[in-house]
Amino acid sequence: MSELQELVEGVYRDLKSHIGEGKIADYIPELAKVDPKQFGIAVATLDGGFHVVGDAETSFSIQSISKVFTLTLALGKAGDTLWTRVGREPSGSAFNSIVQLEYEKGKPRNPFINAGAIAVADLILAGHQPREAIGEIVHFARFLAGDDSIAIDHEVAKSEAETGYRNIALANFMRSFGRLDHPVEHVLGVYVHHCALAMSCRQLARAGLYLAAGGNDPLLGNRVVSRERARRINSLMLMCGHYDGSGDFAFRVGLPGKSGVGGGILAVAPGKASIAVWSPGLNEYGNSQVGAAALELLAHRTGWSIFGS
Structure with missing residues (x-):
């Protein structure tokens, strides 16, 4: 040993x-x-x-750990322009807080609190249907893990979608400030599904x-990011x-x-x-x-x- x-x-x-x-x-x-x-x-x-x-x-259910992978994907798509949508500062608040979001006019503090990850999901959606964006995230997780068996737990996604009233409020609040480009239900669909990845x-x-x-x-010698x-x-x-x-x-x-x-x-x-x-x-x-x-x-x-x- x-x-x-x-x-x-x-x-x-x-x-x-x-x-x-x-x-x-x-x-x-x-x-x-x-x-x-x-x-x-x-x-x-x-x-x-x-x-x-x-x-x-x-x-x-890996839940918010998936936000590391969606952040990586979003940076690959948008580069540093991502930071015009979401900040890089610690929140000091609960992960689903709406108070800070109101004070800062709908721009989330960082990509790992719920509001920030919702903004990242909105960016990943650009040019895609929700199903395609979800598929891209799953494919990326499988690529990183070298395991095609990784999948979304659809029961967890359904459970989260049916009870995620705070996330619905956060997304609508951001949309009211013009911070989301896509319909709230599409963005949240991507968000709850990537949080329901099972690994x-x-x-x-x-x-x-x-x-x-x-x-x-x-292990494979591939460059994933710089x-x-x-x-x-x-x-x-x-x-x-x-x-x-x-x-x-x-x-x-x-x-x-x-x-x-x-x-x-x-x-x-x-x-x-x-x-x-x-x-x-x-x-x-x-x-x-x-x-x-x-x-x-x-x-x-x-x-x-x-x-x-």
């Missing part, structure tokens, strides 16, 4: 008694059905190694490798990837990361590895409670924090 595999298994062992802690995102009815007593870790290294433990092969920790860690390798897929763009995406993940808990995550873990209310977190150790953790119970910020604790231990024991060991 490799030293890294032993380390990953040690983190799992040390947190095993905490599995099930936190509160499931029961405001999305389909997510409320998920067994909270699950916990997986996957670490994908640049040399092609995979180090997994627990429920790392179980698919779950395992192993697939997610593989998909994030391009951000750990300066924009390259280190080195500068990968750096910028990582910086946004560090500042904004955990909503109003982003500062605390940076303080404790010290890695760029993006969480989702399905209980997953994708974290990047630049030049070293891509890490995915999953445990459905959330803390007060809407981030996986056990997953964040696992990343804190992992960053400490590997010395991978970008701020030094």
Whole structure:
């Protein structure tokens, strides 16, 4: 057994008694059905190694982690003109807050809060029907993970669409300021479907490798994005990837990361590895409670924090 595999298994062992802690995102009815007593870790290294433990092969709803992939796609389409639509600052507010959006005249603070991701979905829709835009996002996730089995959980998408009143309000508010180019129902259709992507920790860690390798897929040798763009995406993940808990995550873990209310977190150790953790119970910020604790231990024991060991 490799030293890294032993380390990953040690983190799992040390947190095993905490599995099930936190509160499931029961405001999305389909997510409320998920067994909270699950916990997986996957670490994908640049040399092609995979180090997994627990429920790392179980698919779950990645929710807002998908915003990393849609941001990458949108930057590929629009380049830096994207930043005329959405900001690059931490929000300091809840992920679905409407107060800040009103104060800032419909321009979202960053692409990872709900309003920002809705603006990104609007940009991806340009020249496409919603079904085509959704297909492009799924295809991109499959390409990054090297796995054509990745798909949308349509029950989760339906559940989110039927109960997402706050997102409907955010999108209509943005449209009232002229911030959306397409019909609200089309934009939200793209948004809820990409949030309903289902992936395992192993697939997610593989998909994030391009951000750990300066924009390259280190296993296939393909360039996904430029080195500068990968750096910028990582910086946004560090500042904004955990909503109003982003500062605390940076303080404790010290890695760029993006969480989702399905209980997953994708974290990047630049030049070293891509890490995915999953445990459905959330803390007060809407981030996986056990997953964040696992990343804190992992960053400490590997010395991978970008701020030094």
